Amino acid sequence: MKGLKNYMHGVEKVNIFLGKVMVYVLLLTIFIISFEVIVRYVFGRPTNWAHESMTLLLAILYVALGGYCHYYRAHVRVDVFWVSRTERTRAVLDVITSVFFFLYAITFTYTSWMFYWSSQTMMGGGTIFGIELPGEMSMTDWRPPFYCVKFMMPLAGLLLVLQGVNWFIRDLHMVITGRKMS
Numbered sequence: 001m002k003g004l005k006n007y008m009h010g011v012e013k014v015n016i017f018l019g020k021v022m023v024y025v026l027l028l029t030i031f032i033i034s035f036e037v038i039v040r041y042v043f044g045r046p047t048n049w050a051h052e053s054m055t056l057l058l059a060i061l062y063v064a065l066g067g068y069c070h071y072y073r074a075h076v077r078v079d080v081f082w083v084s085r086t087e088r089t090r091a092v093l094d095v096i097t098s099v100f101f102f103l104y105a106i107t108f109t110y111t112s113w114m115f116y117w118s119s120q121t122m123m124g125g126g127t128i129f130g131i132e133l134p135g136e137m138s139m140t141d142w143r144p145p146f147y148c149v150k151f152m153m154p155l156a157g158l159l160l161v162l163q164g165v166n167w168f169i170r171d172l173h174m175v176i177t178g179r180k181m182s
Contacts, residue, residue, distance in 0.1 A: 008169065011162045012071055018159065019068030022061050029057045049142040056149045063112075063152055067159035070167065091174035098168050105164055109157030116150040 036050035069075055082090055124137035126145065135147040173181040 004169070008166045011067075011159070011166055015067035015071045015159055015163055018064055019071075022064050022068070025057055025061050025064075029054055029061070032057070048140060049144075052138060052140055052142060052144065056144065056146075060149055060152045063156040066156050067163040070160055070163040073167070087180070088174055088178055091171040094171040095168065095175055098164065098171070101164055102161070102168075105157060105161045109154055109161055112150075112153035112157050116147065116154050119147040119150045 032050050032054050036047060036054070039050075040046040082093060085093065119136040121134055122136050123132065124135050124145070124147075126133040126135060126137050126143070135145050136150075137143045137145055170181045173179070
């Protein structure tokens with residue numbers, strides 16, 4: 001039982017850490033947007049990298065916070081049925097609906113991996129010291145790589161699945177014993 005609790009706490013720590021890192025990604029995004037607005041409208045010198053980098057950073061932010069939100073159970077649920085129930089009944093409802101959660105999360109993780117892998121293995125035209133590197137690159141002048149951003153999708157999906165396993169174990173423990181798992 002101690003090993004299981006250590007695993008669960010490890011998954012939760014990773015999700016919390018990633019959530020805290022995403023605060024800095026959001027601050028970076030805000031800085032880039034502000035920089036672009038000032039440079040564009042005050043100095044009349046728009047950049048070609050700011051909009052694309054903002055889009056890529058917000059994409060990372062969007063997917064990476066799934067496990068963090070699930071740790072706090074901040075995703076949308078139908079509170080009309082859930083809030084007025086006892087803790088044990090809520091756990092039963094969560095165990096039943098976890099089938100749909102895992103169906104979504106595992107499908108998302110698998111398709112995201114395929115999406116990432118196709119991006120990683122294509123020849124995008126990137127070179128370092130004359131050596132052509134694999135990986136999808138943007139078609140803009142700036143040409144940032146897309147594959148590293150796309151890698152966040154399956155990684156975030158995996159962390160979401162692992163956090164879902166944690167909640168499933170906690171809910172199952174509540175259903176069986178009637179007590180919260182410490």
